[in-house]
Amino acid sequence: MKSTVVIVFLFIMFQGFSQDFKKHQWKNRVLIVSTIDDTSSDFLKQIDLLKNLNQELKERKLIIYQIVNDKYKVGFSSNFNSSNSISKKYVNTKKGLQIILIGLDGGVKLKQNYVLTAEKLFAIIDGMPMRKRELRKNK
Structure with a gap:
């Protein structure tokens, strides 16, 4: 499992930072x-809130991007990567904290400028039609 995460992370690093996050669609x-x-x-x-939710994030096929100015990291690794191609379409760091949830279809499902609780995050995702299908299929 850990090796899969490392391989995925390395793949993402070598592919570069996708400007529109389309590679996840x-x-x-x-x-x-x-x-x-x-x-x-x-x-x-x-x-901190997200770090403690590994299993829940995995179940919902959710990848975390941390973006600070022109640096980013995927997940909770300790090192930021430089990028001059941070997507201006999705990221506006002039507002301070910004949270954006992008669905499987590539559409923006949530945008807010304050801390997102786990309950609200999971309620939004679990209410999505594709997530409901995933849950029915897994039963």
Whole structure:
């Protein structure tokens, strides 16, 4: 399992940062957590909240992108990667903390500027038609 995560992460690094996150379309949902200050209390609180939800994130095919100015990381790795191609379509870090949820279809499902609770995140995802189909199929 750990080797799969490492392989996926390395693949993402070598592919470069997809400007529109299209590479995840129909495979994964994406949660973008962006800020201009990676030491801000809201950003740290949001990342802390998500770190403890590995199983729930995996079940919902949810990948986390942390974006700080022109740096990003996928998941909760310790190192940021530089990127000059951060998507301006999805990310506006001038507002401080920004949370964006992108569905399997590539559409923006949620956009907010304050900490997103696990309950709200999972309620939104679990209410999506494709997620409902996944749950029915897995029963």
